[in-house]
Amino acid sequence: MGSGSTHDHVAYAPLPTENVIVLPVYYQPDLRRWRRRRNLSRCLCTAAAIASLLAVLVFIFYPSDPYLQLARIHLNHIRVNSSPQPTLDLSFSLVVKVHNRDFFSLNYDSLDVSIGYRGRELGSVRSHGGRVRARGSSYVNASLKLNGLEVIHDVIYLIEDLIKGVIPFDTVTMVKGELGVLFFEIPLKAKVSCEVYVNTSNQTIVRQDCYPE
Known part of the structure; x- marks a missing residue:
């Protein structure tokens, strides 16, 4: 019986490669908390919108004083008297523009106009009251005679x-x-001071500088 050395070879099959997938931890959302946050956000947005709307309405409808402008001044008569002492006779025709800047009608009781020369008041005149429609204007006529x-x-x-x-x-x-x-x-009042330069030849206003008070 012959003996010989034999080597037994054992074949190993390679292990299959496996992909490992790591899944994140999943938490069950708190629906109540999410709903509370959503409702809170809606309330804040609604409150901000209402506040903005109220601010715009207050800005638009907040009462403002009427705008006054001396639209026309006509020097009807001027005379310098030298005897027995220097005196002056004057006659004016005035047109004052009253502009209502509000969205509501304006009722004014009276309109007073005083005229001066070089810092000295010559005289004043008062006209009757009237009504100015919302966002409208009214022209008031007045006459002043000074002798x-x-x-x-x-x-x-x-x-x-x-x-x-x-x-x-x-x-x-x-x-x-x-x-x-x-x-x-709501009581309102307006006052404006003007420096008016009148052309004596054509009785027109050359220039006027007004300062609201």
């Missing part, structure tokens, strides 16, 4: 202005009234 004004201190300046053909006047216009808002009446 026997003493101009001893200003006679030289007056003669110079007459020679130049332009006389500067100081005007102060004031109006008082009420703004009708639903069932309420």
Whole structure:
């Protein structure tokens, strides 16, 4: 019996390659908390929208004082009297524009206009009340006659202005009234001071500088 060395070879099959998938931890959402956050966000957005709307409405409808403008001043008559002392006779025709900037009608009780020359008041006039529609304008006519004004201190300046053909006047216009808002009446008033330069040849306003007060 012959003996020989034999080597037994054992074949190993390679292990299959496996893919490992790592899944994240999944938590069950809290629906109640999510709903509360959603409702809170909706409430905040609604409150912000309402606040913005109220701010816009207050800005638009908040009462504002009427706008005044001396639309026209006509020097009807001017006369310088030298005897027995220097005096001045003047006659004016005025047109004042009252503009209502609000969204409600304006009822004004009276409109006062005073006229001065070089810092000295010459006289004043008061017109009757009226009504101005919402966002509308009204023109008020007034006449002022001044006779026997003493101009001893200003006679030289007056003669110079007459020679130049332009006389500067100081005007102060004031109006008082009420703004009708639903069932309420809100008191309003406006006052404006103007420096008006009147051409004596054609009786027109050359220039006016106004300052609301």
